[in-house]
Amino acid sequence: MEQPERRRPGRPSLSNEELLDKALDLFLDKGFSGTSIDAICASAGMAKRTVYARYGDKESLFKAALSRAIDEWIVSVESLRAQESDDFEASLMRIGEMLVKNVLGPAGLRLLRLTNAESVAMPEIAQENVRHGTEPTLHYLADLFRRRLGDEGGEFPQAEDAAQAFLNIVVGGPANNAAWGMRMEMASIEHHTRYCVRLFLHGLLDEAGPPAKSEAGQLRRVLRDAEERLSEARARIDEAARLVRD
Incomplete structure (x- = not known):
């Protein structure tokens, strides 16, 4: 055959x-x-x-x-949740550092510049970026603030605003700098993250009013630490003024 x-x-x-x-x-x-x-x-x-x-x-x-x-670049909610601990400020520090480093990593920078360049002609690109990359993080942060700063029923009316503010203050600055081609040294990134997390947290506590009982002791310690740092700064200013007068 x-x-x-x-x-x-x-x-x-x-x-x-x-x-x-x-x-x-x-x-x-x-x-x-x-x-x-x-x-x-x-x-x-x-x-x-x-x-x-x-x-x-x-x-x-x-x-x-x-x-x-x-989808491959974004930090998963599970990874963010894994940074939580009983220390609320330390948790926010780790979450902030993770998000900032992700934005400023090679993949993050390439995507940031590409989406910025093409979003003018295709605005749906920016909308898709927000839907896939930003909204899950915002939902997670709002949930975190409700759990840590809400009342006994878990109510915290400022949760969504606080989540957006956290991203804007902690992550938005380095991301905007990177989009304009400005480079930040790792030490500067870490300093920025620590400073902005503290700035955000203490401003948020003023808005939130009396904290939940589970956070009260910890937050008092944080505030005492801030007061001590402020006292040290004032002492240095007084010393500098004295040297100038002399």
């Missing part, structure tokens, strides 16, 4: 994840307008008809690649 002709083994087709990774590398390097479907196909070793069959056009491919990258 005549044997059927065997098909030559073809090049294995990339998975969707691999295709999106290849596309993202080019988008990050060249921007949306500077990246062609031809270049993506060449990088992925894939026929144009296959790419179009999967995603339809370059914009859909770009959004899919960006969405995947954001």
Whole structure:
């Protein structure tokens, strides 16, 4: 019998994840307008008809690649929750440091600059970034503030505002600096995070009124520490003034 002709083994087709990774590398390097479907196909070793069959056009491919990258980059709620301890201020310090370092890491900086550059022409990119990357963190922080600063029923009306303020004060500054190409040394980042967490926390306590019983002792210790630091600062100012007069 005549044997059927065997098909030559073809090049294995990339998975969707691999295709999106290849596309993202080019988008990050060249921007949306500077990246062609031809270049993506060449990088992925894939026929144009296959790419179009999967995603339809370059914009859909770009959004899919960006969405995947954001999902992989964001700090999970589980990771944030793992930073909690009985010490509320120390917990906020660790959470703040984790978020800031994530934004200023290589993946965070590349995504930040890409989304900022393309959001003018495609505002839905910024909206997607907020939905995927920011909203879960805001929900977690609001829940944290309700649990730690709420009344016996867990009510804390300022929870959402406090969550947004925390991100703006602690994370927003370094992120904005990075978006404008300003570099911060690690020591400066750590100092910024510690200072802003304390600034945020003590301002929040003034707004929250009497803290929950479980936090009262700890917060009194924090306030005493702040008062001692203020006294030291005043003593240094007085000493400096005396030296100037002399």
